[in-house]
Amino acid sequence: MDIGDEPLLIAGPCSAESEEQMILIADLFLKHRKPNILRAGIWKPRTRPNSFEGVGEVGLKWLKDAGIKLNIPVITEVANTKHAEQALEAGIDMLWIGARTTVNPFLVQEIAESLRGVDIPVFVKNPINPDVNLWIGALERFQAMGINKLVAIHRGFSSYDRSVYRNVPMWEIPIELKANCPEVELICDPSHIAGTRDLLKQICQRAFDLDFAGLMIETHPNPESALSDKEQQITPKVLDQLCSNLKPRDSKISNQNFITKLEILRDKIDEIDASLLKKLAQRLEIIREIGTYKKENNVTVLQIDRWKRILDTRMEWSNHLELNETWMKELLSFIHTESIRVQTEMMAD
Ligand code: PEP
Ligand code: MN
8 A cells, every 4th residue: 555755643542431431532633633543442352351342333433424524544454354354344444454463364365355456455463473474464365366466563572571561562573574664664562662751752752764655553541441452552642742843854865975975885884794694694604614624633613612712702801892782792693693504414415
């Protein structure tokens, strides 16, 4: 789907809760800032039963009417073919596939098939686990049914590790998706990444810095009383302030001075990368020599003391160079893994 030059703003409550709430949110958007698309969850995928699971079909009309009042398209989440049918029937303009549905290729396939021949934009959230292929696969299933107005929504990934985020962003994954599917627009859902209001601004700005085409932000007339995701929702007034404080970035560079300077710096990066690769190749040559030597002398490939010493010394060097410790550890371990692989293969010959 072609979003255009201005960032797309999708806003609205996590869940449609009542007709009054949907009328109120539309009034508040008219007063403060009108989004491009109005969102509301009608069927809510909840972790435990007996929590609020959405109002169901009755809410579709409230959403649609609020959209008519605002004169903008409306979008909701569909998690099975019945939802999709009911949403289409109620005149919902766009659909999104939630993170818990994207993980399931059977469901995605069924929903995609039920939309064959329907000209409707479909937004696909990333799966809850950090698997870029599962996300691409879901988009492909819709493409195969002729749906070509497709948008990917980055909403972060579940993680076992403690984090300040509700869902860790792992920005490299949406970037990889964009590299693989340049025709698919990519937007960010900072609300589900953050889990709390205070992190929203930094995530939104990061999305703009990374050239995301828009934002989906959960907005409620009275977040404190929201029936779902109350910690992360903001009022339309706060949404307006947030949007005013974001700096949109230009992905198309037009200033000639800037281009020249950028090119000089990029040339330098090219040179450094070329010499880094050359050094890695030289290192691997020596690793092979050592491999031959180990084989002749019948000693093990893995020499744990040597590996520990490598780590200790390199971490000290990298500290002096003020390089990030985690990044360096990962890099060294990555390089070491290849050395072990090469030498192990030599042993087997
Ligand atoms: C939502 O947008 O309200 C929602 C349930 O999102 P997700 O599928 O990203 O958890
Ligand atoms: Mn939500």
